[in-house]
Amino acid sequence: MTPIDSSKMTKQPLPTIYPLIDTHTHFDAPIFEDDREILAQQAHKQGIHHLVLVGYLYQHFERMYETERLLNKLSLPTTVNIDRQNVSHFSSHVAVGLHPFYITQHTDNHLMAMAKRIADQRPLAIGEIGLDTFTEAMKTPDIFAKQVRFFKAQLDMAVTHQLPVMLHIRKAHAEALAILKAHDYDAHKLGGIAHSFSGGTQEAKAFVKLGFKLGVTGQITNPNAKKLRRAIQAAVDSYGVECLVIETDCPDMTPIMCQISEHNSSVTTQSSDQERGNAPVHNKNVPANLPWVLLSLSELLNVSPTSLAKQLWHNSCCALQTKWVYPL
Numbered sequence: 001m002t003p004i005d006s007s008k009m010t011k012q013p014l015p016t017i018y019p020l021i022d023t024h025t026h027f028d029a030p031i032f033e034d035d036r037e038i039l040a041q042q043a044h045k046q047g048i049h050h051l052v053l054v055g056y057l058y059q060h061f062e063r064m065y066e067t068e069r070l071l072n073k074l075s076l077p078t079t080v081n082i083d084r085q086n087v088s089h090f091s092s093h094v095a096v097g098l099h100p101f102y103i104t105q106h107t108d109n110h111l112m113a114m115a116k117r118i119a120d121q122r123p124l125a126i127g128e129i130g131l132d133t134f135t136e137a138m139k140t141p142d143i144f145a146k147q148v149r150f151f152k153a154q155l156d157m158a159v160t161h162q163l164p165v166m167l168h169i170r171k172a173h174a175e176a177l178a179i180l181k182a183h184d185y186d187a188h189k190l191g192g193i194a195h196s197f198s199g200g201t202q203e204a205k206a207f208v209k210l211g212f213k214l215g216v217t218g219q220i221t222n223p224n225a226k227k228l229r230r231a232i233q234a235a236v237d238s239y240g241v242e243c244l245v246i247e248t249d250c251p252d253m254t255p256i257m258c259q260i261s262e263h264n265s266s267v268t269t270q271s272s273d274q275e276r277g278n279a280p281v282h283n284k285n286v287p288a289n290l291p292w293v294l295l296s297l298s299e300l301l302n303v304s305p306t307s308l309a310k311q312l313w314h315n316s317c318c319a320l321q322t323k324w325v326y327p328l
Helices: 036-045 058-072 100-105 108-120 141-161 173-182 201-209 226-239 273-277 287-301 305-320
Strands: 020-025 048-054 080-082 085-087 091-096 125-132 165-170 213-216 244-246
Touching (some): 091 108, 100 141, 108 141, 125 141, 201 213, 213 305, 244 305, 287 305
Parallel strands (some): 213 244
C-alpha cells in the first residue's frame, strides 16, 4: 500500500468499506439516547458487524441488556457493500464488569449479584475490570486494596464461567501484571483484551506474552501519541499483527479527524458516571468512526487496510472466544 500521513487525514467518505468488530463501546450511555438507532444504521453502513457493550457500574447492567435487545431488533438496511459483497449482519453483545475507577460505588452485594447474573444470563465477556491509579485518591491504600480485591474476584468469575476478560489498566500496569501472572486466569485459553492500552513498550509486550490482545482506540490517530504508537509498533514487531484488536470506546476516544472542536475527546478522566452521559455532543465518539482507527493503524504498521481488517476480525474472535464468520 502507499503509506498515508495520519496527521493530514480528514474525515471524508471512505473509499472502501471493511468488515469490522468494535470490541469496546459504551453505546448504552444516555448520550446516545436520542439518536442511537440512526447511529447504529451509520455504523452498519460503515461495515461494523458486531459491537460490544461494556459494563462499568452494576446499576447499568440491565440498561446494557435492554440496549442489546433493542439494537438486535433494529430494521437495518438489508445490504451493505463490503468489498463488492452484500452483507447484512449486525449484532450487539454485552460484557459485564465493575470498573476500578468507580470502586467507591461498588459493594460486595454488587459482586454477588453480578456472579448470579453471569450464571443466569451469560454475557460475552467480563469487563471492564482491573486497576486504576489515575488520581491521588485512587492511590490511597484502602481504595487500592479494594480495587485489587474486586479485580481478583472478577477474575475468579471469569475462570469459573470460562469467559474472557476486558482489562482496564491505567497507571497500574506493573501491579496488574503481577496479579495476572499469579492468578489461575489464562488468557491463552480464555482470550482477553487489554482495553484502550496506555502503557509503554515493555508493558505492551508483557500483556501480549500473557495472551491478551491490545485494544487500540482513536488515540492511535493522534501523531503526538508517540509513546502509544511506539508501544503498538514494538508489540507488532515482536508478536505480529495477531496481538491487536480495535475499538471506539465511544463516546470517548474520538479520532482526531472526527473531532469538530478544539476539545480533545481522546483524553478522558472518567471522573464520574455522568461524564459519559454529558460528554460534549458535538465531539462524542460513535461506532461509525471505527474505520479511522483501522486506517491510522494501517498507516502506522504499513499494512494494507484490507489485510489488516481481516486479521483484526480474526483477532477479535480469538480474544472474545467467538466464531463469527468473516464476510467474504
